[in-house]
Amino acid sequence: MPASLQRTRLTADEYANGILSADRVVLSKAITLVESKLPGDNAIAESLIEKILPHTGNAMRIGITGVPGVGKSTFIEAFGLYLISLSKSVAVLTIDPSSQRTQGSILGDKTRMESLSNHPKAFVRPSSTGNTLGGVNTRTRETMLLCEAFGFDVVIIETVGVGQSETTLRGIVDFFLLLMLAGAGDELQGIKRGIMEMADAIAINKADGDNVRMTELARREYQNALHLFPPSESGWVPEVVTCSSLHNEGMEKIFNIILKQDKHMRDVGYFNENRKHQNLNWMFETVNHHLQSDFYNHPKIKSQLVQLQQQVESGEVAAITAAHHLMKIFKEIKY
């Protein structure tokens, strides 16, 4: 590690104390630490998470997704400012799959949510997606915990609704909001199937101007459609609302649904069960992530994988043969 980079690292205690005394600079640095892939950083990060863990679990954890163009940033800005008007502090973690390529998403996101980013009661932090294509990774959960320990009342995690990341996100948050546009045509292209059934609520955005009637029609159609679909385990029935981020309309309605769902989840005992279940999954996911990353990042595996992939795709080599061949190489190295 270059000395210049090393110097920016604090001890786990310094990070923890900084976060618990609501020092934003330390929070930012701690998130960078948690997202780091350097082995030395992982140990500090783990120790940090352990220290702050007793101070976590008190925020409302809200996941928001929707395809590009649906107006996520504008919505989160309007919704975040509404929450602040209720004296709540808000952390927003945006997961931008493009950040890996452009390295420019930090500036991008801050520009996207200018009023919210600059508000003293808000904290907007874009996450690079790291290894996980287009998505939420194991570190997103840890970043969320840092924000909770800092004291934010609400943590919003935003993803682009086109990949695998929504399933992961659903496994982190308490409430999952899907943003949509009216019209079942082109606007739906790109949304991953299955996402709709994961939503606790659907908000049809851009209910303004000429669009008001169409969004209301869409709202009714979706509400009817959702009734045909299987109820969730918790018995919560998803609600569909319209909103206009542009005119700050519908924010109260959406927040009331979140409160209603929260009450429902606590009343039926699902809230705690879900959090427990999420904790356990976090453990298994972390283990599985490490097992796979040890395997697929090993030079001897990497050197064989590309060719084997082609042979398996073409049907030349049986997938099971390829898998066992890779396992054999790995066992010879490791065991």
Add this chain to the structure above:
Amino acid sequence: MPASLQRTRLTADEYANGILSADRVVLSKAITLVESKLPGDNAIAESLIEKILPHTGNAMRIGITGVPGVGKSTFIEAFGLYLISLSKSVAVLTIDPSSQRTQGSILGDKTRMESLSNHPKAFVRPSSTGNTLGGVNTRTRETMLLCEAFGFDVVIIETVGVGQSETTLRGIVDFFLLLMLAGAGDELQGIKRGIMEMADAIAINKADGDNVRMTELARREYQNALHLFPPSESGWVPEVVTCSSLHNEGMEKIFNIILKQDKHMRDVGYFNENRKHQNLNWMFETVNHHLQSDFYNHPKIKSQLVQLQQQVESGEVAAITAAHHLMKIFKEIKY
């Protein structure tokens, strides 16, 4: 391995030759081999799959799911006999999560589909779910390949639509049929959310007697609802039909939808892409399965896991700490 058990095993060549010459006894034995967890069997099974691989890929692969009570067995019996009336041979693999507990599903399933089971052009084989709770495991795919190499024109794989297994099943088959009942009330309870969006078609069963009007109403509602949902990547729009397994009605309609989807998939080039993608996934799933099974079945991991699970659930220990603790133990043993 007891000598008595070992004697029932053939060589990989004997299995392959038996299957390729359509010997049913050998097919049954080969499936038992593939499902076996004995390490010696795995090597023979892998060699067998390699030998038969060039003879696979020619069957229609159909997944069927639906909650208990929807009439899956009666449907598959009626549908299977319809396919046979078109001179097609049919293999049915039923995945019964209860077989792990009762050990009695083999008799159970054969009784359930008596006419089909006894037909010379059909083959009905229940699979125990093995390690995978309620579901399709890595071996289901291999069993399907054995049936293809044997020469079956259609392979039907049935699961109970309540668990994780449907996602796995979707990743094996070409066409995914969801069986439902009319009425959005109690009948929906138990269906896993997200399954509906995976379906290529929904068949509303028990469209007979007093129920005909209700099923037709339900059909229209679901068809309308599905139009609101995101289109699949392939551009295929799921269809909803009614059927009566009891009166053998709707079987032709359903098969025509399957043929139509098959043509669509081939026309847009998705059929081959999907099969390639499925092959690749099979490799990754096999590797990941082995990595995890090596880990979680290790006595030193097992001995720690129960206590750690409790501590993580209760929030006493951070999931990431528990995961890293387990990884450390594992690395000390293995590396």
